[in-house]
Amino acid sequence: MRYKVVLFEPKYEGNVGSVARVMKNFGFKDLLLINPPELGDFSRAMASHAVDILDNCKIACSFEEAVATSDLIVGTTGIAGASDDEHIRMPFYTPAELKEKLNGRTGVISLVFGREDAGLSNEELKQCDMIIKIPTSDEYSVMNLSHAVAVILYELGGIPGGKINLAKHDDLERLYVHYRSVLEQVGYPKHKCAKTLLMLRRILGRAMLTGREVQTLRGILRKIEWRINK
Amino acid sequence: MRYKVVLFEPKYEGNVGSVARVMKNFGFKDLLLINPPELGDFSRAMASHAVDILDNCKIACSFEEAVATSDLIVGTTGIAGASDDEHIRMPFYTPAELKEKLNGRTGVISLVFGREDAGLSNEELKQCDMIIKIPTSDEYSVMNLSHAVAVILYELGGIPGGKINLAKHDDLERLYVHYRSVLEQVGYPKHKCAKTLLMLRRILGRAMLTGREVQTLRGILRKIEWRINK
Numbered sequence: 001m002r003y004k005v006v007l008f009e010p011k012y013e014g015n016v017g018s019v020a021r022v023m024k025n026f027g028f029k030d031l032l033l034i035n036p037p038e039l040g041d042f043s044r045a046m047a048s049h050a051v052d053i054l055d056n057c058k059i060a061c062s063f064e065e066a067v068a069t070s071d072l073i074v075g076t077t078g079i080a081g082a083s084d085d086e087h088i089r090m091p092f093y094t095p096a097e098l099k100e101k102l103n104g105r106t107g108v109i110s111l112v113f114g115r116e117d118a119g120l121s122n123e124e125l126k127q128c129d130m131i132i133k134i135p136t137s138d139e140y141s142v143m144n145l146s147h148a149v150a151v152i153l154y155e156l157g158g159i160p161g162g163k164i165n166l167a168k169h170d171d172l173e174r175l176y177v178h179y180r181s182v183l184e185q186v187g188y189p190k191h192k193c194a195k196t197l198l199m200l201r202r203i204l205g206r207a208m209l210t211g212r213e214v215q216t217l218r219g220i221l222r223k224i225e226w227r228i229n230k
Numbered sequence: 231m232r233y234k235v236v237l238f239e240p241k242y243e244g245n246v247g248s249v250a251r252v253m254k255n256f257g258f259k260d261l262l263l264i265n266p267p268e269l270g271d272f273s274r275a276m277a278s279h280a281v282d283i284l285d286n287c288k289i290a291c292s293f294e295e296a297v298a299t300s301d302l303i304v305g306t307t308g309i310a311g312a313s314d315d316e317h318i319r320m321p322f323y324t325p326a327e328l329k330e331k332l333n334g335r336t337g338v339i340s341l342v343f344g345r346e347d348a349g350l351s352n353e354e355l356k357q358c359d360m361i362i363k364i365p366t367s368d369e370y371s372v373m374n375l376s377h378a379v380a381v382i383l384y385e386l387g388g389i390p391g392g393k394i395n396l397a398k399h400d401d402l403e404r405l406y407v408h409y410r411s412v413l414e415q416v417g418y419p420k421h422k423c424a425k426t427l428l429m430l431r432r433i434l435g436r437a438m439l440t441g442r443e444v445q446t447l448r449g450i451l452r453k454i455e456w457r458i459n460k
Contacts (some may be wrong), residue, residue, distance in 0.1 A: 027369070104452055137257035147252050
């Protein structure tokens with residue numbers, strides 16, 4: 001899947017720079033601007049380490065030109081349609097629903113974001129194949145342009161998160177045996193032992209320990225043993 | 231669950247305003263600032279319709295003071311720990327993993343975001359109960375402060391998306407019957423009919439039509455029928 005981020009008549013160069021930055025944060029490259037403002041120093045400052053995306057952006061004069069080579073044109077709106085007989089803003093999907101729909105597909109997708117103040121007009125929304133709307137509070141639904149881009153690219157980017165290496169189960173079991181031994185050594189009431197060990201297992205279980213953490217916990221127990229046997 | 235958004239020594243008032251705006255977008259209210267810059271007109275401009283959040287923000291002088299009444303202190307980092315024997319940044323969780331862990335719990339949670347340039351120091355991270363990191367591209371992992379807040383609040387806010395009223399199954403079935411009738415009326419090759427109707431069912435099925443869209447499609451078919459029988 002190849003995504004193009006299309007900004008329709010952005011007014012502020014700072015927003016264009018901010019969008020470039022968050023594109024790079026989430027691994028996107030293709031930025032396309034329709035009737036943008038002049039991009040000067042401030043856009044570059046906001047782009048920070050993503051000036052390459054600004055330098056390689058493409059400029060188009062019209063919506064049609066911008067999305068000509070796209071397989072799917074996804075329009076964004078901050079204002080939900082009031083009823084489904086309008087068709088323009090309805091039905092709309094959440095970014096998560098869009099992601100689910102794109103699962104397993106391939107193609108070129110234009111993600112079109114409107115002006116900071118007025119968004120995409122009805123005419124522009126009509127040219128989109130699909131409308132998405134970020135779920136927001138009813139109290140204040142209109143997001144800052146680059147925030148909306150950030151949230152949607154975060155959802156679509158699908159950059160895998162940190163894989164946490166969980167502790168091996170054997171090591172955990174040895175930890176629990178060690179706890180039992182320490183409880184006995186400190187004269188913990190025998191009739192309470194099983195229940196307390198179960199509680200420890202529950203607590204440490206849901207904490208999803210790493211191997212290193214298990215070793216450190218056992219180090220603490222060894223330290224306790226050393227002290228009581230001294 | 232009650233969340234506090236804690237900004238640790240933000241340098242730019244514009245970022246504080248932007249954070250206030252996205253907080254309101256996602257239904258969050260409590261903003262707490264540690265050693266903030268002076269908040270003037272620019273922060274209010276960036277907050278847009280969320281100046282009430284700026285006006286009601288609390289100021290603290292230290293990390294300890296800021297998080298004193300929290301049940302869980304969640305630190306954010308843009309830089310993943312290199313190995314799990316450091317403990318400071320490891321293990322880290324994604325915002326989605328945090329959300330899953332908080333499922334069904336209640337309490338006061340501080341979400342702590344560091345300085346724009348240096349983030350949270352090791353000393354500050356050590357005081358956090360849990361570390362989260364937004365999954366980003368390896369090429370450029372450091373996000374704009376308010377973008378990071380936007381993504382995390384989007385994930386945690388859990389504001390339900392638009393519920394799309396799907397068409398009733400009976401109406402869809404009537405649509406397919408209508409299609410079959412039209413295919414027959416237009417002399418579509420009989421041996422291809424079944425396969426083509428199945429294809430239509432597949433296409434319209436995955437498009438998840440609304441009731442209104444079904445009626446409109448049937449209106450088109452009626453129009454075709456009217457024309458061919460004229």
